[in-house]
Amino acid sequence: MKYFEVNFIAQPCNETITDVLAALTAEIGFESFVPDEKGMQAYIQQSLFDEEALKEVIRNFPMEDVSLSYTITEPEDKDWNEEWEKNFFQPIVIGDRCVIHSTFHKDYPQAEYDIVINPQMAFGTGHHETTSSILGELLDADLKGKSVLDMGCGTSILAILASMRGADPVTAIDIDDWCVNNSRDNIALNHINNITVELGDASLLKGRKPFDVIIANINRNILLNDLPAYTACMHSGSEIYMSGFYVEDIPAIRERGESLGLEFVHYRKKHNWAAVKLIMK
Numbered sequence: 001m002k003y004f005e006v007n008f009i010a011q012p013c014n015e016t017i018t019d020v021l022a023a024l025t026a027e028i029g030f031e032s033f034v035p036d037e038k039g040m041q042a043y044i045q046q047s048l049f050d051e052e053a054l055k056e057v058i059r060n061f062p063m064e065d066v067s068l069s070y071t072i073t074e075p076e077d078k079d080w081n082e083e084w085e086k087n088f089f090q091p092i093v094i095g096d097r098c099v100i101h102s103t104f105h106k107d108y109p110q111a112e113y114d115i116v117i118n119p120q121m122a123f124g125t126g127h128h129e130t131t132s133s134i135l136g137e138l139l140d141a142d143l144k145g146k147s148v149l150d151m152g153c154g155t156s157i158l159a160i161l162a163s164m165r166g167a168d169p170v171t172a173i174d175i176d177d178w179c180v181n182n183s184r185d186n187i188a189l190n191h192i193n194n195i196t197v198e199l200g201d202a203s204l205l206k207g208r209k210p211f212d213v214i215i216a217n218i219n220r221n222i223l224l225n226d227l228p229a230y231t232a233c234m235h236s237g238s239e240i241y242m243s244g245f246y247v248e249d250i251p252a253i254r255e256r257g258e259s260l261g262l263e264f265v266h267y268r269k270k271h272n273w274a275a276v277k278l279i280m281k
Protein backbone atom coordinates (compact mmCIF):
# COMPACT_ATOMS: atom_id res chain seq x y z
CA MET A 1 0.00 0.00 0.00
CA LYS A 2 1.34 3.45 -0.90
CA TYR A 3 1.54 6.23 1.67
CA PHE A 4 2.21 9.97 1.70
CA GLU A 5 4.42 11.44 4.40
CA VAL A 6 3.27 14.94 5.36
CA ASN A 7 5.83 17.00 7.24
CA PHE A 8 4.13 19.70 9.35
CA ILE A 9 5.98 22.73 10.70
CA ALA A 10 4.22 24.47 13.61
CA GLN A 11 5.15 27.90 14.95
CA PRO A 12 5.24 27.93 17.90
CA CYS A 13 5.56 24.18 18.50
CA ASN A 14 4.72 22.26 21.67
CA GLU A 15 3.17 18.94 22.66
CA THR A 16 -0.37 20.32 22.97
CA ILE A 17 -0.22 21.71 19.44
CA THR A 18 1.08 18.45 17.93
CA ASP A 19 -1.51 16.43 19.94
CA VAL A 20 -4.35 18.57 18.58
CA LEU A 21 -2.92 18.39 15.06
CA ALA A 22 -2.64 14.58 15.32
CA ALA A 23 -6.25 14.29 16.57
CA LEU A 24 -7.60 16.48 13.75
CA THR A 25 -5.60 14.83 10.99
CA ALA A 26 -6.59 11.37 12.32
CA GLU A 27 -10.18 12.39 11.58
CA ILE A 28 -9.32 12.83 7.90
CA GLY A 29 -7.54 9.50 7.58
CA PHE A 30 -3.96 10.03 8.83
CA GLU A 31 -2.64 6.94 10.62
CA SER A 32 0.68 7.48 12.35
CA PHE A 33 2.28 10.52 13.87
CA VAL A 34 5.88 11.28 14.77
CA PRO A 35 6.14 14.61 16.62
CA ASP A 36 9.49 16.42 16.80
CA GLU A 37 10.73 19.80 18.03
CA LYS A 38 9.55 21.60 14.87
CA GLY A 39 6.21 19.94 14.23
CA MET A 40 5.20 16.42 13.21
CA GLN A 41 5.44 13.85 10.44
CA ALA A 42 2.17 12.12 9.69
CA TYR A 43 1.35 9.28 7.31
CA ILE A 44 -1.75 8.63 5.23
CA GLN A 45 -2.68 6.05 2.59
CA GLN A 46 -2.51 7.77 -0.78
CA SER A 47 -6.03 6.58 -1.64
CA LEU A 48 -7.43 8.39 1.43
CA PHE A 49 -5.50 11.65 1.01
CA ASP A 50 -7.69 14.72 0.42
CA GLU A 51 -5.60 17.89 0.31
CA GLU A 52 -8.68 20.14 0.50
CA ALA A 53 -9.66 18.47 3.78
CA LEU A 54 -6.11 19.01 5.07
CA LYS A 55 -6.22 22.71 4.13
CA GLU A 56 -9.55 22.96 5.93
CA VAL A 57 -7.99 21.48 9.11
CA ILE A 58 -5.21 24.06 8.94
CA ARG A 59 -7.57 26.97 8.20
CA ASN A 60 -9.83 26.03 11.12
CA PHE A 61 -7.06 25.02 13.56
CA PRO A 62 -8.65 25.68 16.95
CA MET A 63 -5.62 27.25 18.72
CA GLU A 64 -4.92 30.95 18.30
CA ASP A 65 -1.60 32.34 17.03
CA VAL A 66 -0.37 29.01 15.69
CA SER A 67 1.01 29.02 12.17
CA LEU A 68 1.06 25.68 10.34
CA SER A 69 2.68 24.74 7.04
CA TYR A 70 3.39 21.36 5.45
CA THR A 71 5.26 19.55 2.68
CA ILE A 72 4.28 16.23 1.14
CA THR A 73 6.66 13.44 0.17
CA GLU A 74 6.18 9.86 -0.97
CA PRO A 75 8.15 7.35 1.10
CA GLU A 76 9.52 4.43 -0.89
CA ASP A 77 7.18 1.41 -0.93
CA LYS A 78 9.65 -0.91 0.72
CA ASP A 79 10.18 -2.57 4.02
CA TRP A 80 10.89 0.73 5.78
CA ASN A 81 10.17 -0.82 9.17
CA GLU A 82 13.16 -3.11 8.86
CA GLU A 83 15.66 -0.77 10.53
CA TRP A 84 13.21 0.14 13.24
CA GLU A 85 12.29 -3.49 13.72
CA LYS A 86 15.90 -4.61 14.05
CA ASN A 87 17.02 -1.70 16.23
CA PHE A 88 14.03 -0.62 18.28
CA PHE A 89 11.47 -3.45 18.49
CA GLN A 90 12.09 -4.74 22.00
CA PRO A 91 10.14 -7.63 23.53
CA ILE A 92 7.07 -6.40 25.40
CA VAL A 93 5.03 -8.04 28.15
CA ILE A 94 1.29 -7.33 28.38
CA GLY A 95 -0.55 -7.83 31.67
CA ASP A 96 2.25 -10.10 33.02
CA ARG A 97 0.76 -12.92 30.92
CA CYS A 98 1.69 -12.35 27.30
CA VAL A 99 5.11 -11.68 25.79
CA ILE A 100 5.56 -10.43 22.21
CA HIS A 101 8.96 -10.68 20.57
CA SER A 102 10.50 -11.20 17.18
CA THR A 103 12.47 -14.10 15.72
CA PHE A 104 15.73 -12.16 16.15
CA HIS A 105 15.24 -11.67 19.91
CA LYS A 106 17.26 -14.25 21.80
CA ASP A 107 16.66 -13.08 25.35
CA TYR A 108 13.07 -12.30 26.33
CA PRO A 109 10.84 -12.85 29.39
CA GLN A 110 8.80 -16.05 29.65
CA ALA A 111 5.02 -15.76 29.90
CA GLU A 112 1.87 -17.86 29.63
CA TYR A 113 1.32 -16.68 26.03
CA ASP A 114 4.40 -16.30 23.81
CA ILE A 115 3.74 -14.54 20.49
CA VAL A 116 6.34 -14.23 17.73
CA ILE A 117 5.82 -11.31 15.35
CA ASN A 118 7.99 -10.18 12.45
CA PRO A 119 6.04 -7.04 11.59
CA GLN A 120 7.82 -5.90 8.39
CA MET A 121 5.50 -3.15 7.11
CA ALA A 122 2.41 -4.20 9.05
CA PHE A 123 1.09 -2.44 12.18
CA GLY A 124 0.91 -4.53 15.35
CA THR A 125 3.88 -5.29 17.58
CA GLY A 126 1.98 -4.70 20.82
CA HIS A 127 3.83 -1.44 21.51
CA HIS A 128 1.05 0.87 20.36
CA GLU A 129 -1.43 1.83 23.08
CA THR A 130 -4.40 0.68 20.99
CA THR A 131 -2.94 -2.79 20.38
CA SER A 132 -1.89 -3.31 23.99
CA SER A 133 -5.30 -2.20 25.29
CA ILE A 134 -7.09 -4.73 23.09
CA LEU A 135 -4.55 -7.43 24.03
CA GLY A 136 -5.46 -6.65 27.66
CA GLU A 137 -9.16 -7.07 26.84
CA LEU A 138 -8.48 -10.41 25.11
CA LEU A 139 -6.53 -11.64 28.15
CA ASP A 140 -9.60 -10.90 30.31
CA ALA A 141 -12.21 -12.25 27.89
CA ASP A 142 -13.63 -15.77 27.79
CA LEU A 143 -12.81 -16.84 24.22
CA LYS A 144 -12.91 -20.63 24.50
CA GLY A 145 -14.67 -22.12 21.47
CA LYS A 146 -15.85 -18.69 20.29
CA SER A 147 -15.72 -17.53 16.69
CA VAL A 148 -13.66 -14.34 16.38
CA LEU A 149 -13.30 -11.74 13.64
CA ASP A 150 -10.23 -9.44 13.67
CA MET A 151 -10.96 -6.51 11.32
CA GLY A 152 -7.89 -4.49 10.35
CA CYS A 153 -5.65 -7.31 11.53
CA GLY A 154 -2.25 -5.74 10.64
CA THR A 155 0.28 -8.35 11.79
CA SER A 156 -2.64 -10.49 13.13
CA ILE A 157 -1.26 -10.11 16.65
CA LEU A 158 -4.80 -9.88 18.08
CA ALA A 159 -6.11 -12.83 16.08
CA ILE A 160 -3.10 -14.89 17.23
CA LEU A 161 -3.69 -14.15 20.92
CA ALA A 162 -7.42 -14.88 20.47
CA SER A 163 -6.57 -18.26 18.95
CA MET A 164 -4.03 -19.03 21.70
CA ARG A 165 -6.79 -18.26 24.24
CA GLY A 166 -9.08 -20.88 22.70
CA ALA A 167 -11.03 -18.90 20.07
CA ASP A 168 -12.04 -21.10 17.17
CA PRO A 169 -12.40 -20.42 14.28
CA VAL A 170 -10.71 -17.01 13.78
CA THR A 171 -11.05 -14.78 10.71
CA ALA A 172 -8.56 -11.95 10.11
CA ILE A 173 -9.22 -9.29 7.47
CA ASP A 174 -7.10 -6.36 6.29
CA ILE A 175 -7.40 -3.95 3.38
CA ASP A 176 -3.62 -3.94 2.84
CA ASP A 177 -1.93 -6.80 0.97
CA TRP A 178 1.32 -6.32 2.94
CA CYS A 179 -0.66 -6.99 6.13
CA VAL A 180 -2.34 -10.06 4.68
CA ASN A 181 1.01 -11.56 3.65
CA ASN A 182 2.63 -10.60 6.93
CA SER A 183 -0.31 -12.08 8.88
CA ARG A 184 0.12 -15.41 7.11
CA ASP A 185 3.84 -15.42 8.00
CA ASN A 186 3.17 -14.59 11.66
CA ILE A 187 0.38 -17.17 11.96
CA ALA A 188 2.75 -19.85 10.62
CA LEU A 189 5.55 -18.67 12.93
CA ASN A 190 3.21 -19.23 15.89
CA HIS A 191 2.10 -22.68 14.61
CA ILE A 192 -1.56 -21.65 14.53
CA ASN A 193 -3.88 -23.41 12.13
CA ASN A 194 -7.35 -22.02 12.74
CA ILE A 195 -6.97 -18.43 11.47
CA THR A 196 -8.17 -17.59 7.94
CA VAL A 197 -6.74 -14.37 6.52
CA GLU A 198 -8.59 -12.38 3.86
CA LEU A 199 -7.79 -9.26 1.85
CA GLY A 200 -10.57 -6.66 1.87
CA ASP A 201 -12.81 -4.51 4.03
CA ALA A 202 -16.25 -4.59 5.66
CA SER A 203 -17.89 -5.38 2.31
CA LEU A 204 -16.50 -8.94 2.71
CA LEU A 205 -18.84 -9.46 5.66
CA LYS A 206 -22.09 -9.34 3.72
CA GLY A 207 -24.18 -12.45 4.35
CA ARG A 208 -21.73 -14.05 6.82
CA LYS A 209 -22.79 -16.04 9.85
CA PRO A 210 -22.57 -14.05 13.11
CA PHE A 211 -19.29 -13.98 15.05
CA ASP A 212 -19.26 -14.38 18.84
CA VAL A 213 -16.53 -11.76 19.18
CA ILE A 214 -15.39 -8.96 16.86
CA ILE A 215 -12.16 -6.98 17.32
CA ALA A 216 -11.52 -3.85 15.26
CA ASN A 217 -8.52 -1.60 15.91
CA ILE A 218 -8.68 0.77 12.92
CA ASN A 219 -9.63 4.45 13.28
CA ARG A 220 -12.60 6.61 14.27
CA ASN A 221 -13.99 7.33 10.82
CA ILE A 222 -13.67 3.81 9.44
CA LEU A 223 -15.27 2.37 12.58
CA LEU A 224 -18.18 4.84 12.46
CA ASN A 225 -18.67 4.03 8.79
CA ASP A 226 -18.27 0.24 8.98
CA LEU A 227 -19.99 -0.46 12.31
CA PRO A 228 -23.34 -1.33 10.61
CA ALA A 229 -21.54 -4.04 8.60
CA TYR A 230 -19.93 -5.38 11.78
CA THR A 231 -23.17 -5.38 13.80
CA ALA A 232 -24.93 -7.19 10.94
CA CYS A 233 -22.55 -10.09 11.79
CA MET A 234 -23.35 -10.21 15.51
CA HIS A 235 -25.97 -12.13 17.51
CA SER A 236 -27.45 -11.31 20.89
CA GLY A 237 -24.54 -11.57 23.35
CA SER A 238 -21.77 -11.06 20.74
CA GLU A 239 -19.01 -8.79 21.99
CA ILE A 240 -17.16 -6.11 20.05
CA TYR A 241 -13.85 -4.53 21.08
CA MET A 242 -12.81 -1.39 19.20
CA SER A 243 -9.82 0.91 19.34
CA GLY A 244 -7.83 3.29 17.14
CA PHE A 245 -9.39 6.52 18.43
CA TYR A 246 -9.02 8.99 21.28
CA VAL A 247 -10.92 9.18 24.57
CA GLU A 248 -12.85 12.23 23.26
CA ASP A 249 -14.17 10.07 20.37
CA ILE A 250 -15.83 7.55 22.74
CA PRO A 251 -19.25 9.35 22.78
CA ALA A 252 -19.47 9.25 18.95
CA ILE A 253 -18.50 5.55 18.80
CA ARG A 254 -20.82 4.70 21.69
CA GLU A 255 -23.76 6.60 20.18
CA ARG A 256 -23.27 4.88 16.81
CA GLY A 257 -23.05 1.49 18.51
CA GLU A 258 -26.16 2.10 20.63
CA SER A 259 -28.13 3.15 17.54
CA LEU A 260 -27.26 -0.28 16.10
CA GLY A 261 -28.45 -2.25 19.15
CA LEU A 262 -25.18 -2.45 21.10
CA GLU A 263 -24.83 -1.84 24.82
CA PHE A 264 -21.75 -0.01 26.09
CA VAL A 265 -19.84 -2.03 28.71
CA HIS A 266 -16.61 -0.17 29.51
CA TYR A 267 -13.51 1.51 28.12
CA ARG A 268 -9.77 1.52 28.80
CA LYS A 269 -7.37 4.34 28.07
CA LYS A 270 -3.63 4.64 27.58
CA HIS A 271 -2.11 8.08 26.86
CA ASN A 272 -5.50 9.29 25.66
CA TRP A 273 -5.95 6.37 23.23
CA ALA A 274 -9.21 4.54 23.96
CA ALA A 275 -10.43 0.94 23.66
CA VAL A 276 -14.12 0.14 24.16
CA LYS A 277 -16.16 -3.00 24.77
CA LEU A 278 -19.82 -3.24 23.70
CA ILE A 279 -22.26 -6.17 23.66
CA MET A 280 -25.15 -6.85 21.27
CA LYS A 281 -28.44 -6.76 23.23
Ligand SMILES: C[S@@+](CC[C@H](N)C(=O)[O-])C[C@H]1O[C@@H](n2cnc3c(N)ncnc32)[C@H](O)[C@@H]1O
Pocket residue numbers: 122123124125126130131134151152153154155156157158173174175176179200201202217218222244
Ligand atom coordinates in the same frame (compact mmCIF):
# COMPACT_ATOMS: atom_id res chain seq x y z
C1 LIG B 1 -4.12 0.47 13.70
S1 LIG B 1 -3.77 -0.88 12.64
C2 LIG B 1 -4.16 -2.23 13.74
C3 LIG B 1 -3.38 -3.49 13.49
C4 LIG B 1 -3.58 -4.59 14.53
N1 LIG B 1 -4.93 -5.10 14.52
C5 LIG B 1 -3.25 -4.09 15.92
O1 LIG B 1 -4.14 -4.01 16.76
O2 LIG B 1 -2.08 -3.78 16.16
C6 LIG B 1 -5.16 -0.78 11.54
C7 LIG B 1 -5.16 -1.78 10.41
O3 LIG B 1 -6.40 -1.64 9.72
C8 LIG B 1 -6.19 -1.78 8.33
N2 LIG B 1 -7.32 -1.10 7.68
C9 LIG B 1 -7.46 0.21 7.37
N3 LIG B 1 -8.67 0.43 6.84
C10 LIG B 1 -9.34 -0.74 6.84
C11 LIG B 1 -10.65 -1.15 6.44
N4 LIG B 1 -11.53 -0.27 5.95
N5 LIG B 1 -11.00 -2.44 6.58
C12 LIG B 1 -10.11 -3.35 7.05
N6 LIG B 1 -8.84 -3.02 7.44
C13 LIG B 1 -8.47 -1.74 7.35
C14 LIG B 1 -4.83 -1.15 8.09
O4 LIG B 1 -4.25 -1.66 6.90
C15 LIG B 1 -4.08 -1.57 9.35
O5 LIG B 1 -3.38 -2.78 9.18
